[in-house]
Amino acid sequence: MKLTAGLFQSSLGRKYLMAASGAALVLFVIGHLAGNLQIFLGRDVINDYGEFLHTRPALVWSARIGLLAMVGIHIWAAISLSRENRAARPVAYAQWSPTVASYASRTMLMSGLIVAVFIIYHLLHFTTQTPAVNFTGQDFAAFAEPGEGGEPRRDVYRMMVVGFGQPLVSLFYVVGVGLLCLHLSHGVSAMFQSLGLKNKSWGLTLDKAAKAISVAVFVGYASIPAAVLLGLGKEVVK
Amino acid sequence: MAKKLNLTLKVWRQNGPRDAGRMETYPARGIDEDMSFLEMLDVVNEELITQGKEPIAFDSDCREGICGTCSLVINGVPHGGRKGTTACQLHMRNFKDGQTITVEPWRARPFPVIRDLVVDRGAFERIIQAGGFISVRTGGTPDANATPIAKEIADKAMDAAACIGCGACVAACKNASAMLFVAAKVSHLNLLPQGQPEKNRRAQKMVWQMDREGFGACTVTGSCEAVCPKEISLDFIGKLNRDYAGALLG
Numbered sequence: 001m002k003l004t005a006g007l008f009q010s011s012l013g014r015k016y017l018m019a020a021s022g023a024a025l026v027l028f029v030i031g032h033l034a035g036n037l038q039i040f041l042g043r044d045v046i047n048d049y050g051e052f053l054h055t056r057p058a059l060v061w062s063a064r065i066g067l068l069a070m071v072g073i074h075i076w077a078a079i080s081l082s083r084e085n086r087a088a089r090p091v092a093y094a095q096w097s098p099t100v101a102s103y104a105s106r107t108m109l110m111s112g113l114i115v116a117v118f119i120i121y122h123l124l125h126f127t128t129q130t131p132a133v134n135f136t137g138q139d140f141a142a143f144a145e146p147g148e149g150g151e152p153r154r155d156v157y158r159m160m161v162v163g164f165g166q167p168l169v170s171l172f173y174v175v176g177v178g179l180l181c182l183h184l185s186h187g188v189s190a191m192f193q194s195l196g197l198k199n200k201s202w203g204l205t206l207d208k209a210a211k212a213i214s215v216a217v218f219v220g221y222a223s224i225p226a227a228v229l230l231g232l233g234k235e236v237v238k
Numbered sequence: 239m240a241k242k243l244n245l246t247l248k249v250w251r252q253n254g255p256r257d258a259g260r261m262e263t264y265p266a267r268g269i270d271e272d273m274s275f276l277e278m279l280d281v282v283n284e285e286l287i288t289q290g291k292e293p294i295a296f297d298s299d300c301r302e303g304i305c306g307t308c309s310l311v312i313n314g315v316p317h318g319g320r321k322g323t324t325a326c327q328l329h330m331r332n333f334k335d336g337q338t339i340t341v342e343p344w345r346a347r348p349f350p351v352i353r354d355l356v357v358d359r360g361a362f363e364r365i366i367q368a369g370g371f372i373s374v375r376t377g378g379t380p381d382a383n384a385t386p387i388a389k390e391i392a393d394k395a396m397d398a399a400a401c402i403g404c405g406a407c408v409a410a411c412k413n414a415s416a417m418l419f420v421a422a423k424v425s426h427l428n429l430l431p432q433g434q435p436e437k438n439r440r441a442q443k444m445v446w447q448m449d450r451e452g453f454g455a456c457t458v459t460g461s462c463e464a465v466c467p468k469e470i471s472l473d474f475i476g477k478l479n480r481d482y483a484g485a486l487l488g
Contacts, residue, residue: 006486011415011455012445012479013486081455085413088347088454094248094261095340097314099410101459106412108457190458196480199473 011084014077019191021074026188026213028067029180033220036160040227043157043236047145050156075116082109104186111183118176125163135166160224161233170225177221185214243269243330246338247282249294252351259351261340264294271331275318276301276308278330279341295354303327303467306402309409310355311342316406316465324404324467344405346414348451361451362403362419368447369440370423372432385431398426400468407462407470413454418462420448421478422470428481438485445482 007013038046053060098106124130129140140159147153164170188210192198198206245266252259266282273281276298283293299307308325312318318328333339343351348361387395401422408416424441427433433440456475463472 003486006442006482009449010445010482011449011453012482015455015479016483084452085415085454085457088414088452089345089412090347091259091345093311093314093342093345094250095314095342096311097319098412098459099315099319099461100464101412101461105457105459186458193458193472193476194456194479196476196478196483198476200471203472 011081014081015194017073018077018081019194021070021077022187022191024070025067025074026184026191028063028070029184029217030213033217036224037220039157039160039224039232043145043155043233046157046160047147047153047155050154051147054154071116071119075112078109078112102186104182105190108183108186111179115176115180115183118172118179121172122176125169126159129159134163135169136162138162155236157233158236161228161236164225164228165237167229170229173225174222177218181214181218184217185211188213241271241331241335243271243333243335243337245269245278245333245336248338248340249355250342250351251294251354252343254353255350269330271329273330274301274326275310275312275328275330276326295352295356297356298326301326304402306404309344309357309359309404309406311340311344311409313340316344316409317404317467319465322467322469324402327467344409346405346408346453348414348416348453349405349408357405359403359405361453362405362416364451365416365420365444365447366403366423369436369443370427372427373436374432387431391429395426395429397471398422398429398474401426401466401470402468404467406465406467408453410461410465411454411456412459412461413457415456415462416448416451416453417456417475417478418466418470418472420444421474424481425474425477428477437481438488441478441481442485445478 007017035049036046038049104111121133124133126140131137131139131141134140140163143155143158143162144152145155145158164173189198189203189206192206243266247264247266248261249264250259251262264282264286266278267285269278269281276296279294279296286293297307297309299305301308303324303326306324308317310317310325312325312328317323317325318332320328320332341355343349343355344357344359346357349357349359352358399422401419403419403423405416405419407418408414411417424444427440428437458472458475460472463470
């Protein structure tokens with residue numbers, strides 16, 4: 001009872017939930033990137049990876065349910081805390097200087113909400129493969145190639161190449177991951193402070209590591225639409 | 239002969255807690271650059287009184303940077319932005335001739351404006367009452383060295399105890415969070431052997447009172463530490479986060 005009330009009602013408890021769910025989501029973002037970068041190893045490798053996931057529904061669905069719970073907790077904590085934060089200063093300053101507060105730290109709610117919209121689009125685009133949102137006039141769900149033994153299997157490679165072949169869609173992805181990385185450049189280090197794991201002896205290193213991770217994640221994710229627009233995989237869309 | 243400055247002040251004026259308040263502009267002429275910011279306000283007030291106007295209400299007490307009473311947001315920064323300095327120790331030589339200076343009170347729902355630049359910081363007192371103490375049996379004075387304390391611990395507790403409770407951390411935070419104040423006060427006692435018996439209860443009760451008063455949460459922007467006249471470290475907020483987690487599990 002004390003633990004539940006402390007976690008869900010106190011400001012510190014909700015920051016623990018925010019940090020812990022954020023940590024789980026960052027690990028997913030890195031794992032998902034590692035999976036997707038296999039596109040650079042060729043059509044067979046990424047399609048093998050797609051097949052690996054699709055033949056393990058228990059694994060995929062436990063991950064999805066877990067991620068949905070983490071996203072739910074993260075957004076709930078963010079919105080409930082932000083409402084209190086706003087209420088705590090009913091009269092704004094005529095002049096206010098952020099001093100050392102970084103742009104990323106001051107815009108976490110906004111960057112997070114835009115990333116949430118991007119994630120919904122991303123799920124409709126590549127997970128549910130809703131034709132209306134891919135703006136190519138093609139049905140990604142119908143993309144298949146002969147797998148082992150000649151049985152048709154999903155052609156993830158072609159889906160990515162055709163999907164990112166749309167410059168505006170690619171641009172939206174780059175903006176989406178850009179904001180995600182702005183969010184992470186603050187969040188990855190702040191989560192340690194919220195959980196009481198940061199101090200001056202390694203705080204500066206942690207701040208730098210958070211920025212380095214964000215830049216690496218951005219470059220990694222943005223490289224895929226960029227490579228497609230520069231001609232990667234054009235042989236499959238002839 | 240010290241240089242004289244002519245300045246323009248934009249000051250928050252509010253007749254009482256229920257008044258809406260507004261910014262008003264006043265000239266500050268012939269200000270000695272060796273004056274403190276509060277002495278400059280005294281000069282402006284003398285002028286206002288001479289003209290038959292209401293002087294600007296502002297809080298001050300010791301005027302030597304140790305009491306935590308002065309509470310002015312100067313040009314958007316609590317205490318004016320000079321490192322480790324309260325507004326009373328901020329001298330006019332830090333400003334340029336002809337400059338316009340905005341002066342506002344701490345802005346936070348738990349710190350209601352009483353008049354002009356004076357706010358009610360009773361919320362901090364109630365947080366202290368919730369757990370910022372140690373319960374001891376009364377009796378004879380204990381021997382000075384009866385409770386040995388390692389130097390590193392004593393130093394750290396002293397760093398936390400340096401907090402003068404001025405509230406600049408709340409004023410600077412985009413969320414009007416009181417985390418740095420509460421962290422300093424909890425850490426000061428939680429570090430010392432005398433504070434151990436009530437360690438968990440202290441963390442829990444002071445955090446609850448902080449939330450109940452309506453302060454915002456910590457977003458780890460670091461602006462509280464940057465404006466703190468006593469340079470209280472963010473590390474204490476990390477310690478409060480640990481102590482509160484320990485209290486929830488303990």
